[in-house]
Amino acid sequence: MLTNKQVGFIGGGAMAEALIRGILEARLVTPSQLTVSDVSKERLDYLRSTFMVSTTHDSQEIAKQSDILFLTVKPQVISSVIESIAPVVAKSTVVVSVAAGITIAAFQGKMPGVPIIRVMPNTPVAVGAGMSAMALGKYVTTTVSEPVAQIFGAVGKVVTVTEDTMDAVTGLSGSGPAYAFVLIDALTDAGVRVGFSRQTAVLLAAQTLMGAAKMVLETGEHPAKLRDMVTSPGGTAITGVHVLEQNGVRAALIDAVVAATNRSREMGRR
Template sequence: MTSAPDQQLSGLALVGGGKIGEALLSGLTRRPGAAEGIVVVERSAERAADLAQRYGVRALDLAEAAAACRVLLVAVKPQDVDALLTSLAPHVGAGHLVVSVAAGVPTARVEAALPPGTPVVRVMPNTPALVDEGMSVLSPGAHATEAHLDEAEALLSAVGQVRRVPEKQQDAVTALSGSGPAYFFYLVEAMIDAGILLGLPRALAADLIVQTALGAATMLRDSGEHPVQLREAVTSPGGTTIAAIRELERHGVRAALIAAIEAAHDRSVELGR
């Protein structure tokens, strides 16, 4: 086994260059000078070279990255995590910090594949990290200290907001914020289609809906009011909005959305097994 690094070893290795990995890489490298301390590990040599060129980082293999970097941000698909951890195990130890963003994979499963005492922090990020508006949620493994959590939080806060939860809540987090951007994109897609149906050009319909979504999200964040209060402020008696809300309720949109999020939660639990 490669000896564990001492605490003087620094740097960050991003292991996995898929969509969420690239979203994190993009946000992290926007900080002045940050790219110098980041390396990327990607099994596709072509993909590794592309990421290295676009973001100004070095591409290394897994053993080299573990030798060079203390923090390893594992951003592979859940179905690939076991093979990755088997390859990583000979090169890490208690002096490393493994931050896993593999959806649904519990810290106990990661720890079992690595040398005893390896600190692991589980994170559920989402793709708005690409524009520094991500939502990342952290949970510590058995060997992760408060200092490790602070380190992971400082890392992820570069690409958005960060919260901490007990690990038992992570499947719900995955269903809400991890998958959440897709729900909004789906809703916006449907609203744009409605605009086209009503005779608007696609570009105009998109501009109207995207700005409306941005404004509504800002009001939700900044007003301090409950969503019901904000909705009621738009809903005049006998007006257009209440007619639309009636149709949404008639078609069971609220129930369908709740069921969809429950399905995402159940799938996250399955992936963890």
């Protein structure tokens, strides 16, 4: 599906690196199909030597030659990037933005007729286990969106959502790794408290959460059913779950997602 397509990245940071690594490992493209621009010479040297991709400081050059153009820059500089590339982006080019809080309309106003896809990935794309949500602009067809979904699928899971839910995506999966890291850290401290070394405790905690998540995804069972499989009558697991419920862990997680979603909405109104 990506045969003979030129893929460009404006911004060569961690997100761009994760996507480049993923699509090359999945053999969706060859290095000759990839070009990256960045303001940092050191960063471009690293990407060129690591992945054998082409690099340039000229974002307009990439915008002109790309069939799929990823804007992997910080939200605070996206406006200047749009102003720079808008005059040279062809209507056949698919523009993919991962800049949080920047709406499709903001792009469409400067690039009328250009297919725009807005994506909210999360940090585990760096290890091929990300969760990405795509919102499609009005000029995006299935033919246009499928190659982009394939690219994000190379670094994890991907879903298509409506743009009005992107703040909720930010609150749940975008911010979700932070919640998981808090849980792993707390479980690690608990492991140390009951006698393990910190190294052993973090392994026990992290692998347990990863395994539980994998069971949910691969079995398709409701998490509550899987929990019931672990909690035998009068046993250790139900005793622990009881303590979690007493201390409001479930409510705290719900509140965290709601608060992060509301914060995302506030940031988007600036």
